[in-house]
Amino acid sequence: MCFCFFYSSIAQDSTHQSSDQNNFTQQKDLIDIILSIIKKNAAKRVSDDQKKDNKLHVSGSPAIEYSTQTGLAFNTTFNFAFYTSTHPEQNISSVLVAPAYTQKQQIIIPAQLSIWSKDNKYNFIGDWRFMKYPEDTYGLGGYSQYNNGYKLNYNYVRFYQFVVKTIGKDLYAGIGYQLDNHWNIQELAVPAGYITDFQKYGFNSSSRSSGLSVDFLYDNRRNSINPEGGFYSNIVLRQNMQWIGSDQNWTGLLIDVRKFIRLSPHSKNILAFWSYNWLTLSGHPPYLDLPSNGWDTYGNTGRGYPQSRFRSNNMIDLETEYRFAISRNGLIGGVVFANAETYSEVSNNSFQVIQPGYGAGLRLKFNKFSRTNICIDYGFGAHGSSGLFLNLGEVF
Helix, strand or coil, X not given: CCEECCEXXXXXXXXXXXXXXXXXXXXXXHHHHHHHHCCCCCHHHHHHHHCCCCCCEEEEEEEEEEECCCEEEEEEEEEEEECCCCCCCCCCEEEEECCEEECCCCEEEEEEEEEECHHHXXXXXXXXXXXXXXXXXXXXXXXXXXXXXXXXXXXXXXXXXEEEEEEECCEXXXXXXXXXXXXXXXXXXXXXXXXXXXXXXXXXXXXXXXXXXXEEEEECCCCCCCCCCEXXXXXXXXXXXXXXXXXXXXXXXXXXXXXXEECCCCCCCEEEEEEEEEEEEEECCCHHHCCECCCCCXXXXXXXXXXXXXXXXXEEEEEEEEEEECCXXXXXXXXXXXXXXXXXXXXXXXXXXXXXXXXXXXXEEEECCCCEEEEEEEEEEHHHCEEEEEEECCCC
């Protein structure tokens, strides 16, 4: 269960010239509801928008939430959305900051950013986070058992930063730097005499992966927060090298593909597809840097399972959602979703087991100008796994 209260400032986001621009007076969001409760004139927000100035748009959501991985969590999520020009094809820029403290004494301070320069010439992409993170781990491969889970504790700094440049219409290429630094790693409450997969793989109290990346990006979505159509593909080749601080040399590949289909020009219902493939091409990554569910940028892969439920050298994840309106004014919507993951076996690198998931959720329109939704999903996995998943902004 999630109990939220909200704060928002800021007028409009100079969005591109979509048909929605003329319909904001008919659309409602939670900010409109709050303004009506406190006897403020919500229509003024529309007037501000029609000025088409470049103004910052902030959505904020302090919240109490629950998940199997964190227990009760207290977080404050802020999404900063803006355009760097008023050109009709200009992509929206966003910065998401969501510090949290959880019942399991986890401290999580993440920041994700995607900033587009004028005329979409450059895209600056970042994933930065600090975590003090007790969590459960369950072993390696698709056959790992929930009952074999035990506690890990560690500190973690992630610093991923990319810059990509336009090389064609909606096509970009660039370079980046990626750092994963874990320290004070401890295995806790391991049964006496039990040899963990971490120990078999190569336990160490610290690990560092430091690498340069080549990034290829195609993105013709005009709003990455809540796409109404379009295609996205991101391919990142990462080479970790000892000469820039990595504990060892190893190579990874990420292939992230998304497709959004608007089913009718008279409807905002969307069919969305996501393929997230995280592969080890060579070398021996540290255990905590291996592909694992819930460790994508926004922690969303594998709804229905706790974060880190599966881990191995290679991960293939497929997800789909049907997004539909419930209220005509856009305030309330819903989704149904399904996903399937498979992880290679460490012994022979083969994929042998598929882990399915499915569920449904509500969408509450927090900000109609940037189309930011509060997403409340409940997912189910195999063998009785289930959980509540909350986002500010769509899952993908």
